[in-house]
Amino acid sequence: MMTSPLEQVAGRAGRRLSTAAVLVAALAFASLTPSLSADAQGSHAPKPTIVLVHGAWADASSWQRVIEQLLDDGYTVRAIPNPLRSLSGDAASVRAFVQTIPGPVVLVGHSYGGAVVTNAATGLPNVKALVYVDAFALDEGESALQMAGPDSALSVADPTTVFDFVPAGPPTPATDLFLKRSTVFTSFATGLDNDEKAMVYATQRPGAFGGLADQSATPAWRTIPSWYLIGTGDKIIPPTVQRTMAKRAGSNVTEFDEGHLGLISDSKTTTQVIEKAARSVH
Numbered sequence: 001m002m003t004s005p006l007e008q009v010a011g012r013a014g015r016r017l018s019t020a021a022v023l024v025a026a027l028a029f030a031s032l033t034p035s036l037s038a039d040a041q042g043s044h045a046p047k048p049t050i051v052l053v054h055g056a057w058a059d060a061s062s063w064q065r066v067i068e069q070l071l072d073d074g075y076t077v078r079a080i081p082n083p084l085r086s087l088s089g090d091a092a093s094v095r096a097f098v099q100t101i102p103g104p105v106v107l108v109g110h111s112y113g114g115a116v117v118t119n120a121a122t123g124l125p126n127v128k129a130l131v132y133v134d135a136f137a138l139d140e141g142e143s144a145l146q147m148a149g150p151d152s153a154l155s156v157a158d159p160t161t162v163f164d165f166v167p168a169g170p171p172t173p174a175t176d177l178f179l180k181r182s183t184v185f186t187s188f189a190t191g192l193d194n195d196e197k198a199m200v201y202a203t204q205r206p207g208a209f210g211g212l213a214d215q216s217a218t219p220a221w222r223t224i225p226s227w228y229l230i231g232t233g234d235k236i237i238p239p240t241v242q243r244t245m246a247k248r249a250g251s252n253v254t255e256f257d258e259g260h261l262g263l264i265s266d267s268k269t270t271t272q273v274i275e276k277a278a279r280s281v282h
Contacts, residue, residue: 048104048128048281050274052079053094053120055111055135056207057179057188057200062110065267066274073275082113084207086173087143087214091119104128104281108274109135110263111236112207115144121220129277130226133263133270134234137226137245138216145212147245151238153187166206173210187235190259191266200261221249227277228253229262229270236260252276 050070052063060079070077080097083090094116098105106129109117114135121127130137136144148154156162164178165171179188184201192200228251230242237260246253256262256269263270 045282046103047075048106048278049076049078049101050106050108050278051094051098051101052077053107053109053113053117054079054082055109055113056084056177056212057184057204058110059203059205061203062261062263066263066271069267069271070274073271075275075278082116084112084205084211086208086210087115087119087216090116090211091217094120095124098124098127101126106131106274106278106281108133108277111135111260112144112212114138115216118219118221119217121224122218124220127220127224128281130221130224131274131277132226132228132242132246132249132251133273134229134231134237134242134258134260136237137221137228137249137251138219139248140218141215143213143215147241148237149241151240153183153235171209173208173213175209176206177209177212178206179204187260189261190233190235191261192264196264219249221251225277225280226251227273229273230255231258231260231262233257233259234262 052060052066054060054062060081063079067077067079080094083093098107098120103126105127107117107121107127108131110133114132115138117130118138121130136147138144138147145154154162162180162183164180166176166178179201181201185197189197189200226249228242228246228249230239230246230253232239232255234242254269254273256266258266
């Protein structure tokens with residue numbers, strides 16, 4: 001079918017118009033590309049890996065509720081075993097694991113696990129933040145048992161009223177210390193219901209006496225920013241002791257009305273503090 005001269009002119013004009021429109025659109029997109037790329041890079045910046053270290057009389061499952069929330073918020077989480085044998089050996093174990101992780105790490109410790117991360121992270125360039133959850137932020141030469149202080153439920157004249165020794169008899173560095181049922185129910189697991197307390201007692205992993213009595217080496221909090229979550233109802237590490245350790249470490253402090261196992265009884269607040277530390281990592 002033949003087209004008229006008028007239709008041919010209109011077709012050429014339309015093609016010229018379409019070409020011009022495409023050019024204008026391309027130029028406009030090109031001008032926006034840098035900002036779009038920057039936004040995309042910012043929104044997809046890798047989040048740090050969260051490494052969780054449990055304390056004595058616990059295992060990695062103590063972090064379960066926190067882990068679930070961190071995973072929901074898009075974090076890579078590793079809750080690793082703490083050997084609970086000696087402070088230097090436990091720190092070396094955690095340190096070796098952290099060294100295998102590519103990218104930045106937020107290292108979190110609960111209770112005695114705080115002493116472990118304090119020693120494990122010293123000099124590690126990929127650890128960008130420390131988080132202490134009702135934990136020991138020891139200084140050089142201090143031990144967990146020493147820093148717990150006289151107001152701790154663990155500091156009694158007769159330790160056999162608090163601990164079961166395995167093997168029985170005067171403790172050596174290798175002696176396993178188990179918490180007595182009464183200690184779990186009245187001091188260690190306050191804030192949990194009776195069924196949860198019974199589970200804590202039944203599944204506890206012992207801490208070796210040597211690890212709890214070992215002296216700390218150079219603390220990582222001298223060079224790494226730290227966050228500290230203090231349970232005001234903690235009977236194992238009294239809040240006054242925690243505040244002292246947090247102050248000298250220059251930690252960002254949050255307090256909550258929980259006992260020593262606040263990571264279980266208030267996992268939401270625990271997660272929020274960990275994520276505050278994670279957001280500080282660039």
